[in-house]
Amino acid sequence: MLLQSLKRLLNNVLNIQHETDEEGTIREINDKIPIRGNNTWMLICSAVLASIGLDTGSGAVIIGAMLVSPLMSPILGVGLAVGINDREMLIDSVKNLALAAAAGLVVSFLYFSVTPLGEPTNELLARTTPTLLDVGVAFFGGVAGIVSISRSDKSNAIPGVAIATALMPPLCTAGFGLAVGRYDYFLGGFYLFFINAVFISLATYMIVKYLHFHTKAYVDAVKQKRVAQAMAVVLIIVVLPSVYFLYNIYTEIKTKKQIEQLVINDFTKRNNEIIKWEMQTEDSLKYVKIYSVGKQVDEKLVKQYDAVLAENDLKDYRVKLVQLDISPEEVQKIAYDVTNNVTQDFLKALELQKLQEQRADSIRRQQQLDLRLAADRELKQLFPEIQNVQLGDMISTTNPAKPDTVALVMIDWRQQEPSVPEKAGQGKKAALKPPKPKLQPHQIQEYEGRIRGYLSQRLQRDSVHVISSM
Numbered sequence: 062m063l064l065q066s067l068k069r070l071l072n073n074v075l076n077i078q079h080e081t082d083e084e085g086t087i088r089e090i091n092d093k094i095p096i097r098g099n100n101t102w103m104l105i106c107s108a109v110l111a112s113i114g115l116d117t118g119s120g121a122v123i124i125g126a127m128l129v130s131p132l133m134s135p136i137l138g139v140g141l142a143v144g145i146n147d148r149e150m151l152i153d154s155v156k157n158l159a160l161a162a163a164a165g166l167v168v169s170f171l172y173f174s175v176t177p178l179g180e181p182t183n184e185l186l187a188r189t190t191p192t193l194l195d196v197g198v199a200f201f202g203g204v205a206g207i208v209s210i211s212r213s214d215k216s217n218a219i220p221g222v223a224i225a226t227a228l229m230p231p232l233c234t235a236g237f238g239l240a241v242g243r244y245d246y247f248l249g250g251f252y253l254f255f256i257n258a259v260f261i262s263l264a265t266y267m268i269v270k271y272l273h274f275h276t277k278a279y280v281d282a283v284k285q286k287r288v289a290q291a292m293a294v295v296l297i298i299v300v301l302p303s304v305y306f307l308y309n310i311y312t313e314i315k316t317k318k319q320i321e322q323l324v325i326n327d328f329t330k331r332n333n334e335i336i337k338w339e340m341q342t343e344d345s346l347k348y349v350k351i352y353s354v355g356k357q358v359d360e361k362l363v364k365q366y367d368a369v370l371a372e373n374d375l376k377d378y379r380v381k382l383v384q385l386d387i388s389p390e391e392v393q394k395i396a397y398d399v400t401n402n403v404t405q406d407f408l409k410a411l412e413l414q415k416l417q418e419q420r421a422d423s424i425r426r427q428q429q430l431d432l433r434l435a436a437d438r439e440l441k442q443l444f445p446e447i448q449n450v451q452l453g454d455m456i457s458t459t460n461p462a463k464p465d466t467v468a469l470v471m472i473d474w475r476q477q478e479p480s481v482p483e484k485a486g487q488g489k490k491a492a493l494k495p496p497k498p499k500l501q502p503h504q505i506q507e508y509e510g511r512i513r514g515y516l517s518q519r520l521q522r523d524s525v526h527v528i529s530s531m
Contacts, residue, residue, distance in 0.1 A: 081272050082213040089210060090141050091150060093134035096157045096164070100131045104161055107131070108168035111233040116173070118182035123230050128220055132161055132228040136258050137207060140265025143288070146276040158258065165229060169236025179241060188227075188234040189249035191256055192307035196300055199257040202226040203264030211272060226257050252302065259299050263292070316340070316375065320349055323373060324366050324380060332356060336385070340378075348381040358382055436519050443515070444508055446500055449473040452516075455526065467524040468516060472509075474500055474529060505529050 096104060107130040114122030138154030141147075173179055206222040231253035238247030317340060325338055333355035341348045349370075366380040433452040441447050455469040500508075509527040516525045 077208060077211075078272055080213055081211050083211075083272070083274050085213070086207075086211040087141065087145070087274070090134060090137050093131065094138040094150070094154050094157050096131065096135070096161045101164075103129050103131045104164055105168055107229045108165045108233060108236075109172060111229040112169045112172040112176075112236065115182060115185045115188075115230060115233055115237065116176055116178050118184050120184065123184060123227075124224055126229050126233075127223045127227055130223060130229040132158070132165075132232075133206065133223060133226075133261070135161060136228070136261045137203075137210070137265050139258075140203070140207070140262035141269055141274075143262070143292075144266045144269030145274050148277075162232060162254070165232040166236045166239065169233035170239050172233075173237045173240035179237075181237075181243075181246070184230075185234055185237060185246075188231045188253055189238075189246050190306050190310070191231075191249065191253035191303055192310055193300070193303045194307065195253060195256055196260055196303050199226055199260035200264050202257075203261030204268060206261065207265040207268045211268070226261060228254060228257055231257070256299060256303060259296070263296065266292075313340070319373065319375065320370070320378070323369050323375075324349060325351070328353070328366075331358075331362075333358065341381075347378045349378055350381045350383065352383045352385060354385050358384060432520060436516060439519070440512065440515070444512070446475050446508070447472055448475045467526050468520055468522045470512065470516060470525060470527045472512070472527065472529050474505065 093100070107126045110122055110129070111126035114120070114124075114126055135154045135158035138150055139158065142151035142154055202222045202225040205225075209222070231250045234250030235247045235254065236250075238244060238250060320340070325335065328351065329335060333353045336352040336354065338349065338351045341350050349366075363380050363382055367378075370376065370378045370380070437450050437452060440450050449472070451471040453469045453471075455467045509529060512527055513525045516522065
């Protein structure tokens with residue numbers, strides 16, 4: 062009794078057969094299958110709009126392209142034709158769908174070949190790796206679409222279905238891939254379009270069968286079984302890559318959360334503000350790239366993070382820290398840009414600037430080292446009394462508001478040399494060579510003055526401080 066009541070309840074809630082307009086449904090879908098006249102213009106406009114939206118990262122423009130796209134009718138026509146066994150409608154639907162897809166590819170290819178932008182935006186990248194979730198969107202979107210069209214009182218669900226299934230944007234993503242020579246983008250975008258087409262058609266076929274639409278020609282049980290088997294094989298082939306993509310995304314999200322717990326949270330606690338962090342693959346190595354501002358981070362900490370990652374089964378990853386020297390105003394601007402997903406180019410520019418500064422500093426330090434070594438040699442030649450000399454820099458804080466860098470010279474003067482035998486001629490006794498006298502304080506002061514003048518000119522320094530020791 063309870064089961065029968067539940068069955069009646071479900072039948073009342075889910076039953077849609079009594080409101081079906083079979084003739085009107087077939088007529089509406091069949092009339093909109095051909096891509097000609099106004100449909101051709103709508104197709105071209107939709108492709109251009111979708112390309113512009115993808116190129117600029119504008120979701121609003123992309124939605125507009127979805128709404129005016131005429132691609133839905135040929136796809137619904139394929140499912141309907143298989144469901145009612147209408148061979149002519151099936152051929153017409155497949156032909157017009159292929160024509161529309163080719164036209165969308167050509168228009169988007171031409172657009173991305175001439176656009177001054179042409180960089181992969183987030184909207185575009187989001188359509189290059191379809192997953193099993195996109196299969197669900199296509200299928201349930203198709204169910205909503207055919208149920209809406211099949212009603213005697215037509216609803217306004219079709220625009221929502223067009224937005225959800227998004228047929229034209231992935232096709233234009235494929236056109237972008239062709240235009241820039243990125244065939245992974247082409248295959249990803251076209252695969253998403255193919256998923257949408259197949260599963261919208263499948264949903265249409267299943268609803269048509271559920272509604273018991275009359276078949277145009279008799280179908281025997283053997284042929285119907287063959288069609289079902291062929292459809293099952295096609296569906297499995299179509300779904301398998303999306304399962305693989307979904308698994309990759311799942312593992313990436315899992316890894317990202319693990320890195321966030323092991324590295325990012327700890328790094329933030331050290332009073333360093335992270336502007337952005339991301340996982341990157343370069344050659345065979347994987348990097349956790351962190352853009353940060355704040356106090357200088359010791360390289361030992363980076364190595365410590367590498368060790369922590371290795372201990373947690375992430376030995377392929379290395380931490381790559383990019384510390385940016387920017388003002389608080391620039392930090393605020395970057396934070397705003399991150400929120401609005403427009404900061405990648407800016408961060409790359411800052412990273413490049415940082416690398417250039419580091420290279421310039423490295424070259425400058427090497428030049429200073431070479432100059433000091435040369436000055437060291439020259440000092441010993443000019444002043445033979447020098448035993449050892451050390452050159453370096455010292456920060457003078459006499460005026461805290463304006464610290465000064467002073468060249469510091471530490472000199473060890475030779476002690477008094479002992480008497481040494483002179484070379485004697487044949488038959489003569491060797492005589493002792495008189496020792497060199499020890500330098501007097503006034504001589505050292507004189508030498509220090511000359512050394513200051515020499516180094517000031519040689520090193521191009523205003524301040525030179527000499528310290529002598531005997």
